[in-house]
Amino acid sequence: MREPSTSPSQMGEVSRALFLSGFADEAANDLAGQIKALKTLGWKYLEARSIDGVNIHELDDQAFEKACTALEAEGIKINCFGSTIANWGTSVDSDFEKTMNTVKRAISRMQRLNVPLIRIMSYSVICDEKKRPLPDQKEEKRFRQLREICGAFLEAGITPVHENCFNYGGMSWEHTIKMLEAVPGLKLVYDTGNPGLTPDFRKPYPYPNQDSLEVWEKLKAHVVHIHIKDGRRDPASGEETYFYPGEGDCEVKKILADAIHSGYNGSFTIEPHMASVFHDASVQSSPEHRLNNFIEYGKKTGELFRNIGCTVKNGAVYP
16 A cells, blocks of 8 residues: 655655545546546545445446556556445344445455455444434444454455444444454544544433544554544534534644654545535535545645645655
8 A cells, every 4th residue: 555655855765655545436426537536636546435326346347347447547546445334324233144245245356456454334323213322232243243344354364444433433432442342453444524523422412522632542543544524513403514624623633743743654535525425415516516626625635734744745645
């Protein structure tokens, strides 16, 4: 995923390079448009999620091979598979055999593209009719299935990374730690925006937002990949608003600065959610606006890294 590079610093010394990537399906539905967005930014990495509205592990074989050929022709590599496995919309009681078939298919496709990481989640939160989490989250079953999912990926030399979205592991940092202790080998992809946009279910109703800096501090030792998103959530109404990185309430600048200075050695993926939201079909803009917003988001991400003392060149961040 990372290639040795020479830092463009005045000393010319070798430095670790932390590559920028993006969920470019927010820029365009088709792969050609996604590649165009990345190449406009000068980036070489894509976090693969959907192509023409279909997740990459669900494409038919012909469409998948066509995508592989296009990526190889343009020199675009995939740093992570953004799978739907055990995601926020999947019940822990869903067909597990079907899930494992998806896991096997994802492994085959990741090996074809030499992808080191796959994003998974920890199933949907079990709620009452008022959408409040129930005391019984079926942890034993949840963890048993996650161990089997992760075991298959680990055996194939692939690292499963859990995203702190609205799923069991994202209910609070304490839920995340409990899950990690129960599922050996599972690592984290840390979405900077999600804590500040998610209720802290350790606390009484009406649940306040999670404390972004507290969650980062408690979990950063387990983080091997970072998603960049920023926003604001009104705890009373639940209304969410998304912003360019560093302009919302999610302490993105402080978290990224701490990651850099703490020796973080992974990659970064932008997920704007400003013109298109993967899990909300009602949030859509014109193709031109989606493309332009994604490119502007990428540029502002580069500016944010420069503001914390990094050099950014050709899609790489040099601490």
